[in-house]
Amino acid sequence: MPDYTLKVRRYQPETGDGPYWQHYDVELDETLSVLDGLLQVRDREDGTLVVRCSCRAAICGSCGVKINGESTLACKTMIGEAHEFANRRNGGNQPIVVEPMGNMPVIKDLITDMESTHWTKIRRVTPWLLPEGEPPQREYVVPPESMIDVTQSMACIQCGACVSACLSMEADPDFVGPAALAKAYRFVGDPRDGQHEERLYDLAQDPHGIYDCTHCFSCIDACPKGVAPMDQIMRLRRLAGHEHEIDDVNNGHRHEVAFTKIIEKKGTLDESMLLQESYAPGVKGKLIPRAGALRGLLGSIPTALRGIRTGKMRSLPKLIPGVHGKLPGGDQKQVERIYAHAEEHREQLNLYIKGEEAEEDVPEETVEPEPDEEEDR
């Protein structure tokens, strides 16, 4: 059976010492999990190693850790694969690095405090149904297809791997974060809930809400259940901006509207116009920019001036919002036509439900029957 070395980040607060690294050699089949390795250490070598686990089958969500720097479940990571990853990333025969999850305080060894960050943030989004009016005499009845979009967020097992991986939360610990926002979508997308607009308004206006996510995709890769929390955050933004037209103080919706309109008019991005329109749309008339937006616009001036000095913004047209040219010839007309069609249809394909269907793409007539099938005929 192969040998592996686990390099575990230990922390035993009662000793009064800070965190330290300890190496353990384990012997187990490559298809067993990193969790199996940790439990072997605890059983055979060092009973003081503290690990949290229960189901060992990626159902309970107890054994969230970082393996080779990537947030995941210890029970869902095969030790052979973790070993290969460590070797590839760092070269040579490398130990598998196991650490407690990030973005949360460590209680002991691999155990983090889920209460102070994860559960507090989950409660922040009011994670229960708030129906309107009198409850029905019997169960709530909804058409099954109306629940399709929320099934993905319902797959969450609250393991905290996405919270651990979140790069926005690293910079802003107050960010509501991927797990809680995916949970928020679970209710915003539920037809039985009566507080969609209030929930969206709350999370759009909060500076640490839906517009504090940087699109880094870390939570999508970390999630062991395919919840894709970032995709749920983008759904919340789409609903807040488009369905409910919530004009948030963070300029999130204004930025999206400005960007989308510029491409409709120009085909490619006019960055100067984007800055102006995100902060203060329609300065020429329709809307009065709010104080925060004006501050943002003024705050971007030193950066623009530096750009002029170095020649980065090479010509005047790049600096004057709106002067940026359109796509040549009839191409801009084609882009406008695409806009008109797509804004009318707004079709969405949900790959979580739909799945890949590569086989169906082969036209039936080109599929040659198997020889024995022919014989049957």
Next chain:
Amino acid sequence: MKVAYWPGCVSRGFTPELHGSMALVAERLGIELVELDRANCCGAGVIAEHNQELVDTLNARTFALAQKTGLPMMNICSTCQGAQSECQERLDADSAYRAHINETLAAEGLSYEQGIDNKNFLWLLVEDYGLDKLKQQVTDPLEGLRVGPFYGCYVLRPKHRLGYDERPERDLYLEQVIEALGGEVVEYPGARKCCGFPIVTMNRDTSLRQAGTHVGDALDAGADCLVTPCPLCHLNLDMQQPEAAKVTGRDLGLAVLHLPQLVGLALGFKPKQLGMRKHIASTEWVEERLAAVAA
């Protein structure tokens, strides 16, 4: 080698030095660029927030224009790569959806065929051009230059969408290119983290704290410069660097090079030709280091 070339919006906007340096480097390497000058913005993740069908149709149009040339497609922006790969995943997964999108494109005689080959310059350089061939082209090896890689999220994650199942080494290509050019790789915590750019107009503090932290960590690790295949990362790491320094409360001042600029230096181009003087964070230190080694 000949490719259908999508430069993206930012390389022709706030980072013109990227577009210029790519043209010089491609010619020297013998990569012929057929620019897709009729194509539109990829949406940068923002139009996807607004309307999925819209962003899928816009990128299907770009793919169709590329397919019309009969050439593989190359981009020079991590964000374009990620945004376009997201649309491609949906378009390739469902024939009925693809047919619906193609109906819209049919009016201008275009159609997207499943399975376009669209690669960032970084991927193309390693997978198609080849590191051995690149090494042969190096005239001025970057000896002694300590370079920190900065990938940008959109060429790293999500792994399943970006071809990591078939090519798991894609998250090591920058290191491999730096070494092929004769430079020294600097390890620091931020190489595969987020620059924060997408929310710079929404939560400036969270955004610039990310950029400032990564630049600071690279400086602490002894980097002479960073290199990135993403012009949007460049905006936060370079253009906003003085502001990021204020937010993180420390002195910064680290040159951030676009990938073609780093390649260009090793091919013998002068920093000025590569547009390095246009950067906000001074690149003089890089020039001094290279001159010191050459002397």
